[in-house]
Amino acid sequence: MARGYSAKIASNAYIVGSFACIGGGLFGLDISSMSGVLNNNAYFEVFNHPAANPQGAIVASMPAGSFVGSLAVASLADKIGRKKTIILSGWIWVIGSILQCAAQNRGMLVVGRIISGFAVGLASTTVPLYQAEITAPAIRGRIVSLQQWSITWGILLQYFVEFGCSYINGTASFRIPWGLQMIPAIILSVGMLWFPESPRWLIDHGREGEALQILADLHGRGDPQNELVQLEFEEISQQVHFEKTQGAKKWSDLLQPGIFRRVGLGASLQMWSQLSGMNIMMYYIIYVFQGAGLTGRRGNLIADSVQYVLNVAFTVPAIVYIDKWGRRPMLLTGTLLMGMWLCLVGGLQGRFGAWGAVEGSDSPVWVINGHEGVTRAIIVCSYFFVCSFAITMGPVSWTYPAEIFPMKVRAKAISLSTAANWLFNFALAWAVPPGLSNIAYKTYFVFASFNFAAFIHIFFCFPETKGRTLEEIEEVFAQGHVFTAWKIKKDVGVKTLEDLKANKKDEKEYVDEKASDA
Incomplete structure (x- = not known):
């Protein structure tokens, strides 16, 4: 058999699994490509000073494209293979980046973001699927968790590029970072040519x-x-x-007894990861710190960057220990902690804040003035929230759906699960700016409630899957413990x-x- 990849590379599951994670990095690049321009005057001048609702629409255009892309994986990944789908996602991302970099108005920018989003949808769905199918059970959680780590690296690197370019006068301050986004995608598409296809x-x-x-x-x-x-x-x-003896692969297979339950678990976990409130802290962290009373463009950018560094750093323990700690303990601990930190942020904002004007905003915002201690406390709670997500929900939300489905429906089921992620990402990306403008600090209590609801759902319905082969997981779900997941040995x-x-x-x-x- 002709082997089109290096034997040394192919013999290392860590290299094979981690290289594909560049696809997750594309998602991260897009997140901070928006958050980094929300206080850039050149951006506002070119795109006609978008208010809360139009800005939400611009940000939400990417997850809208990702929703469609994740659904397309259901057919592409089965027909052309996992590897070729990842390669295709990289080249589509390049096209979207070119359009964003050259955008002259909101319409052109939105189209570019939708195309880039389609690429992210392909990659974010196929990469965990590919990783789960090429790795041994003992390290599967660790490898699939690298998807989340690559997202955090994408956020961090793009943010620092935009931070540096923010000192450039004119449109180059945001066009250069948007253009540089093409480089990782090209590396991904070319590099994957030397890697193996999924053996399954x-x-x-x-x-x-x-x-x-x-x-x-x-x-x-x-x-x-x-x-x-x-x-x-x-x-x-x-x-x-x-x-194969059970019939052709059809969407109706997802409704079969035992499989439908797992589709619900995979989709709901991706939903909870979005409803946790992490979108607020990633897309709109500038608005959060602005409302906390942090003034000055430079100070805000530095505070934001600390959050992105923490996101990268605290994902590492999850990668190292996810196959030791298990999926359930991480999810349960994370949802409780995130709910607590959001309650603290909302409580401090509600007690010490008031409607007022801030630099860079044309409309009144809920802001804290004259309480430096409270401002620092909100920033610290925001940091703790991000750390809690990074070490728990973030990695597990990609790992769990990638390992609970049988081969026959795996591509379609993971496609549907990831589509749920992008559907809620789209809704929240659009809704959060108007939410902060209208109900202000109460927004944090809404997301805290979602976290506590997620804790209850996970406790009763999500069985542990660590250390089992993809085939052995069939036995776990065959037991029928639908609402008593903690009883599974x-x-x-x-x-x-x-x-x-x-x-x-x-x-x-x-x-x-x-x-x-x-």
């Missing part, structure tokens, strides 16, 4: 020889006869064969090497029996 997708398309060699490179140091590689190959093959579905060897014959007979019945 290859088996599903009758390319077993390539799939076996890729599994050997990733999990068996290049030896196709490695015992664990052979067992993994057989397990995937039998699962794919069994699913930690060792359910987990097989030792000896268990796999002992049960392999029985599994094969079971699959053959089901196939003959069909």
Whole structure:
């Protein structure tokens, strides 16, 4: 078999899984490409000083495109493969970046952002899918979590580029950062040519020889006869064969008993990640600190950058320990902490704030004046909120949906889950500026309530999935504990090497029996 990628690269699952994360970085680049221009005079002059509602629409145009892109993955990822879909997303992003960089009015800017959003939708859906299918269970959470880390790096790097360019007079202050966004996408699309396709997708398309060699490179140091590689190959093959006997892949498959429940879990977790309030702190952090009484363009930019640095730094422990801590504890802890910090921010804003004028805003805003201690407290609570999201909900919201679906519906189900993310991202990106303009500090209590609701939902309905193969997770959801997820034992579905060897014959007979019945 001709192998079109370096053996050294292909033998390292960390390199293979982490390189694709550049696709997540594109999402991060877009977030700070907007937040970094919200106090840029050149931006406001070119785009006719957008008020709260038009500015929300400009920001929301990207997640609108991402919503469509994430749904397109359902067909693309199954037809052309995970790898080619990621490559395609990079080139589409380049087109969107060119239009944004050259934008002369709001319409052109919105079109560019929609196209870039479509690319982000493709990448953000396909990358976790690809990572989950090429990694071993022991490191799967760690690898998929890199998607979130790459998002935080994209936010941070783009923000500092915009910070530096803000000292340039004229439109170059925002056009240069928007143009530089193309570089990571080009690296992603070109670099992915040297990386392997998902072995599960290859088996599903009758390319077993390539799939076996890729599994050997990733999990068996290049030896196709490695015992664990052979067992993994057989397990995937039998699962794919069994699913094929059940009929063609259709959207209606998502409504089947057992699968529909998981679609709900994946989509709702992505929904909760958006309703946590992280959008406020990423897209509109300048508005948040402005309302807290932080004045001065330079001081605001520095305070914002600290938040983005913390976002990157506190994602690292989650990546390292997600496969040790587990998904449930991280989600439960994170939602409680985020709800608490938002209550504190809202309470301080409500107690010490009032409607007033601030520099750079044409309309009154809810702002704190003359209370430096309160201003500092709100900034610190905002930092703690971001840290809480980064170390819990952020990474798990990408990992969990990528690992709970069977092969037959995985692309469509993850596509739908990620579409939920972008649907709520779109709604909140548009709604938050008018929300802050109209109900002010009460906005924070709304998002705090969402976090507490998420805690209840996760506690009752989300079973633990750490340490299990994608095939073993089927056993976890086969138990039927719909509202008693905490009762599922930690060792359910987990097989030792000896268990796999002992049960392999029985599994094969079971699959053959089901196939003959069909």
